[in-house]
Amino acid sequence: MNGIIIVIAILIFATAFGLWYRTNNGRMQTVAIHTAGAAEHGGEILDARTIGVDLGARATLVQFSSAFCQPCRATRQILDEVSGMVDGVVHVDIDAEANLDLVRALDIRRTPTVLVLDKAGRIRGRASGLPRKVDVIAALGDLD
Amino acid sequence: MTTATEVCTRVSIDPRGPRFGGAITTVVLAIALFTMGTAVGTAVLTWQTIVFGLGAFVGLWAQPYGWVFRTFISPRIPVPAALEEAAPPRFAQLVGFCFLAIALAAILLGGTLIATIAVAFALAAAFLNAAFNFCLGCEVFLLFKRLVRSG
Numbered sequence: 001m002n003g004i005i006i007v008i009a010i011l012i013f014a015t016a017f018g019l020w021y022r023t024n025n026g027r028m029q030t031v032a033i034h035t036a037g038a039a040e041h042g043g044e045i046l047d048a049r050t051i052g053v054d055l056g057a058r059a060t061l062v063q064f065s066s067a068f069c070q071p072c073r074a075t076r077q078i079l080d081e082v083s084g085m086v087d088g089v090v091h092v093d094i095d096a097e098a099n100l101d102l103v104r105a106l107d108i109r110r111t112p113t114v115l116v117l118d119k120a121g122r123i124r125g126r127a128s129g130l131p132r133k134v135d136v137i138a139a140l141g142d143l144d
Numbered sequence: 145m146t147t148a149t150e151v152c153t154r155v156s157i158d159p160r161g162p163r164f165g166g167a168i169t170t171v172v173l174a175i176a177l178f179t180m181g182t183a184v185g186t187a188v189l190t191w192q193t194i195v196f197g198l199g200a201f202v203g204l205w206a207q208p209y210g211w212v213f214r215t216f217i218s219p220r221i222p223v224p225a226a227l228e229e230a231a232p233p234r235f236a237q238l239v240g241f242c243f244l245a246i247a248l249a250a251i252l253l254g255g256t257l258i259a260t261i262a263v264a265f266a267l268a269a270a271f272l273n274a275a276f277n278f279c280l281g282c283e284v285f286l287l288f289k290r291l292v293r294s295g
Contacts, residue, residue, distance in 0.1 A: 007174045011271060013268070014271045022276060068285045069232060069285075070282055073229065103290060109290075
């Protein structure tokens with residue numbers, strides 16, 4: 001009898017968590033320009049040396065990936081499409097495991113995590129989990 | 145049409161396979177919790193531990209639920225929109241194996257409460273995988289790396 005109660009409790013909790021996950025996964029959080037630089041996570045400035053490529057003339061999409069990451073491939077496709085579509089946007093894919101110091105400094109907890117940098121390298125957007133393409137494009141629009 | 149063998153050698157898989165496996169695992173682990181403390185419960189738990197072990201240490205092609213999916217279900221449903229890498233679900237099998245190995249050890253030592261908690265975690269993970277395509281092992285992987293390789 002105990003077992004049935006335990007199973008039902010687990011399924012209820014897991015469903016609640018799953019619904020929360022589904023709503024929040026991949027949601028793009030943007031940092032406004034006037035707070036950028038002051039905010040604790042968001043507003044930090046990344047340079048070409050840190051991310052390994054030259055910053056895009058308009059924006060840079062920084063993706064953190066790992067080996068055991070289901071949605072990383074789909075994220076890569078979306079960001080490649082966006083950077084191919086919008087002029088001046090560069091996409092870089094960083095292996096989180098090989099850059100743990102950077103991962104800790106930016107408090108990256110999951111893969112994929114996508115950072116949207118403006119032309120100065122300031123972090124202006126952040127999404128953990130597979131982002132929606134429209135949200136990435138909208139975040140680029142917010143930069144101007 | 146790609147055959148199962150080709151899919152395996154490229155180590156890309158139909159993403160619906162692991163979710164199907166997660167659904168069966170959910171049912172199996174629920175039965176294990178219902179019957180916890182009996183010989184049947186231990187047998188069910190042993191079976192699922194072996195299943196996880198095959199997926200983690202031999203490969204997803206050797207995982208019995210994956211075999212059922214490829215043999216009976218995959219041929220009857222449309223080709224998947226995109227394939228996925230096999231490494232994440234294989235890692236998830238390893239995480240599941242660790243939890244159930246702890247549960248079995250606890251049962252042998254008389255710690256039914258610890259066994260119940262370990263199986264409960266595995267059940268939650270299997271259910272989240274099947275219902276929400278949420279891979280618990282994959283999500284904690286980076287946090288784990290951050291903790292282990294500190295400094």
